[in-house]
Amino acid sequence: MVGVSWFALAVSVVVYIMRGFGITGFYHRKFSHHAFKTGRVTQFAGAWLGTSAAQGGPLWWVAHHRRHHRVSDRDGDIHSPTMEGFGIAHHGWLTRPDADPCHMDEVADLAVYPELRWLDRNAWVPILATAFGLLAFGIAVGRLMPWTGTNGPQLVIWAFFINTVLLWHVTFAVNSVCHRWGKRHHNTSDDSRNNVLIGVLGLGEGWHNNHHRFPGTSRHGFKRSQVDLTHFIIRTLERMGLAHDLHPVPARLWLGSKPSRWTN
Numbered sequence: 001m002v003g004v005s006w007f008a009l010a011v012s013v014v015v016y017i018m019r020g021f022g023i024t025g026f027y028h029r030k031f032s033h034h035a036f037k038t039g040r041v042t043q044f045a046g047a048w049l050g051t052s053a054a055q056g057g058p059l060w061w062v063a064h065h066r067r068h069h070r071v072s073d074r075d076g077d078i079h080s081p082t083m084e085g086f087g088i089a090h091h092g093w094l095t096r097p098d099a100d101p102c103h104m105d106e107v108a109d110l111a112v113y114p115e116l117r118w119l120d121r122n123a124w125v126p127i128l129a130t131a132f133g134l135l136a137f138g139i140a141v142g143r144l145m146p147w148t149g150t151n152g153p154q155l156v157i158w159a160f161f162i163n164t165v166l167l168w169h170v171t172f173a174v175n176s177v178c179h180r181w182g183k184r185h186h187n188t189s190d191d192s193r194n195n196v197l198i199g200v201l202g203l204g205e206g207w208h209n210n211h212h213r214f215p216g217t218s219r220h221g222f223k224r225s226q227v228d229l230t231h232f233i234i235r236t237l238e239r240m241g242l243a244h245d246l247h248p249v250p251a252r253l254w255l256g257s258k259p260s261r262w263t264n
């Protein structure tokens with residue numbers, strides 16, 4: 001038994017946000033929809049974080065997501081609860097033959113970067129680096145700061161394995177839960193919905209009806225109460241000079257009173 005400690009839980013939260021942002025900020029908003037721009041070093045760091053979440057390489061992930069948008073909740077959408085049922089939409093689609101290929105024709109704009117192609121071919125590298133990095137970190141902290149009550153195996157269990165499974169299911173829930181339960185603030189051609197729980201756990205991705213109404217914006221929360229941690233981190237990167245050309249929420253789509261700064 002490795003037990004649990006406040007330190008392991010705190011590290012797990014940090015790792016969840018970092019890997020989650022790799023998926024939500026880079027795989028989704030930057031790579032899939034070009035919602036903001038970065039330099040290549042920042043782009044590679046974000047892609048590394050996304051790949052470390054064990055959800056496939058960046059080219060594979062983006063290719064499938066772009067296909068989802070083109071045929072959302074219609075024939076050909078392999079993770080639609082409307083077309084395939086909830087279980088298939090949530091995770092069962094990964095067992096389908098259509099889920100295996102990368103569909104390089106969908107990601108020609110990303111395939112020009114050899115470092116992204118390398119990550120796509122070697123997705124196991126960031127995954128194992130994360131696991132062994134947490135193991136080494138936990139061993140070091142356990143020896144240098146024994147009052148934390150942590151150790152290497154404990155961090156691997158809580159900040160890697162449990163963390164990975166939780167992040168999987170939150171990401172899957174955007175496909176399943178957010179196409180079945182929640183509010184539809186916008187009239188779209190699919191069944192996308194804004195779901196508060198996934199909005200919080202998914203770092204802003206649960207405002208899915210907003211996203212399907214206007215996929216290209218760097219912010220998915222279209223009103224003050226729709227917390228969007230991913231957008232906050234993107235804005236922080238912008239202030240640090242690491243991100244630029246953020247696509248704002250169009251004024252006509254803002255829900256409620258429009259703030260002066262946060263739609264950028």
